[in-house]
Amino acid sequence: MTTREIEKRTDALLNAVKLKRTGPRRVVLAALLRAAEPQSAEQIAVKLGTSAPNKVTVYRTLETFVNADVVHKAFLQKRTWYYEPADKCTDTQCHPHFTCTHCGDTHCLTEMSIPLAESPYKGFVVHRQQVRLEGLCPDCA
Amino acid sequence: MTTREIEKRTDALLNAVKLKRTGPRRVVLAALLRAAEPQSAEQIAVKLGTSAPNKVTVYRTLETFVNADVVHKAFLQKRTWYYEPADKCTDTQCHPHFTCTHCGDTHCLTEMSIPLAESPYKGFVVHRQQVRLEGLCPDCA
DNA sequence: AGCCAAATGCAACTAAGCTGCAAGTAGTTT
DNA sequence: AAACTACTTGCAGCTTAGTTGCATTTGGCT
Numbered sequence: 001m002t003t004r005e006i007e008k009r010t011d012a013l014l015n016a017v018k019l020k021r022t023g024p025r026r027v028v029l030a031a032l033l034r035a036a037e038p039q040s041a042e043q044i045a046v047k048l049g050t051s052a053p054n055k056v057t058v059y060r061t062l063e064t065f066v067n068a069d070v071v072h073k074a075f076l077q078k079r080t081w082y083y084e085p086a087d088k089c090t091d092t093q094c095h096p097h098f099t100c101t102h103c104g105d106t107h108c109l110t111e112m113s114i115p116l117a118e119s120p121y122k123g124f125v126v127h128r129q130q131v132r133l134e135g136l137c138p139d140c141a
Numbered sequence: 142m143t144t145r146e147i148e149k150r151t152d153a154l155l156n157a158v159k160l161k162r163t164g165p166r167r168v169v170l171a172a173l174l175r176a177a178e179p180q181s182a183e184q185i186a187v188k189l190g191t192s193a194p195n196k197v198t199v200y201r202t203l204e205t206f207v208n209a210d211v212v213h214k215a216f217l218q219k220r221t222w223y224y225e226p227a228d229k230c231t232d233t234q235c236h237p238h239f240t241c242t243h244c245g246d247t248h249c250l251t252e253m254s255i256p257l258a259e260s261p262y263k264g265f266v267v268h269r270q271q272v273r274l275e276g277l278c279p280d281c282a
Numbered sequence: 283a284g285c286c287a288a289a290t291g292c293a294a295c296t297a298a299g300c301t302g303c304a305a306g307t308a309g310t311t312t
Numbered sequence: 313a314a315a316c317t318a319c320t321t322g323c324a325g326c327t328t329a330g331t332t333g334c335a336t337t338t339g340g341c342t
Contacts, residue, residue, distance in 0.1 A: 020288070020289070020338085020339055020340075021339080021340095022288095022289065022290080022338075022339070023290095023338095024289080024290070025289090040329090041329080041330085042328095042329080053290075053291085054290070054291050054292075055329095055330090056290080056291070056292080056330090056331080056332095057289080057290055057291070059329085059330060059331080060289085060290085060331095061289095061290095064289095076217050076220075079217070079220050079298080079299085079328075079329065079330095080328085080329060080330090081329090081330090096258065098260070098262075098265055098267075101268065107265075109260065109262060109265075111261055111262070112258065112260060112261055112262070114255075114258050117237065117253065117255050117272065117274065119239070119250065119253060119274065120252055120253055121239075121250060121252070121253070122279070123278070123279030123282060124239055124248075124250075124274075124276060124277070124278060124279060124282075125276045125277040125282050126239075126274045126275070126276040127242065127275055127276040127277070128274070128275040128276070129272065129273070129274050129275070130272070130273040130274075130275070131258065131270065131271070131272050131273075132270070132271040132272075132273075133258065133260065133265075133267050133269070133270050133271075134267070134268055134269040134270070134271070135265060135266045135267040135268040135269070136265070136266040136268070137264070137265060138263070138264030138265060141264060141265075141266050161307090161308055161309075161319070161320075162308080163307080163308070163319095163320065163321085164321095165320080165321070166320095181298090182298080182299080183297095183298080194321075194322085195321070195322050195323075196298095196299090197299085197300080197301095197321080197322070197323080198320080198321055198322070200298085200299060200300075201300095201320085201321085202320095202321095205320095219297095220297075220298065220299095220329075220330080221297085221298060221299090222298090222299095
């Protein structure tokens with residue numbers, strides 16, 4: 001996607017969920033759309049450099065996006081959250097994430113789908129399922 | 142299990158992995174064996190009350206147990222780790238964990254097994270898989 | 283242009299866990 | 313049994329990721 005396309009998509013998404021199109025929201029959302037993998041608040045701030053909003057604003061912006069369902073919390077790694085655009089997920093599950101035990105990197109396996117598990121437990125109502133895989137990535141294998 | 146049985150099992154486990162049988166290790170491991178659900182360092186300390194070791198010792202003890210493969214990190218919730226005895230897991234996966242979106246509690250679904258996924262990606266070698274389910278628990282449904 | 287609820291920035295705070303180092307102790311050696 | 317020593321523990325203080333309170337600014341509306 002070109003910069004221009006990202007900008008259009010950013011504004012369209014913000015409009016769709018009725019959020020004010022402010023500077024911080026545009027740049028944070030654009031950063032997530034540009035990234036191939038889920039990003040942490042810290043990574044987003046670094047990538048934005050001098051045009052990054054205050055870190056508190058980044059945290060609050062991401063939280064707002066999650067509540068509006070434009071962005072998902074993809075996974076928690078080393079006590080920090082990684083976020084990704086919500087369009088990469090279905091209602092009942094996000095694609096699996098793969099973490100390499102050697103280099104520590106995590107990748108999205110968007111092509112992979114795992115059937116929603118049937119719980120053998122009475123009374124538990126399953127709404128969503130999250131799968132994480134661990135092993136060696138192509139670079140480390 | 143009776144208190145006496147827990148004590149025997151605790152010492153047997155420490156012996157098996159060649160760790161010194163110290164006071165803190167005995168009480169922390171016993172607390173994990175007694176619990177029905179994974180426990181955080183904080184929860185263990187609270188349960189042990191005045192006989193709890195220093196909190197740094199609890200953290201280091203849990204880390205030691207994980208390295209020795211006596212205990213596993215079951216899941217990360219709200220930025221804190223929950224631990225459980227390793228015997229509840231197989232080589233390639235832990236049982237799924239279920240988190241209730243209403244009350245926030247997490248339960249082990251030890252009766253449930255999910256086949257190890259086959260990755261359609263060339264070059265990724267999958268060693269372990271982790272499944273988390275979200276929904277409503279019997280109390281909240 | 284003017285209004286105002288919503289958004290932002292700043293400073294200070296919190297929770298969970300980690301580090302460095304001095305003191306204690308389990309298991310071994312003599 | 314006493315001594316030894318490498319592994320453990322406790323304490324104080326630090327770090328990281330994220331949160332809260334509050335004063336200031338601004339997007340979208342009139």
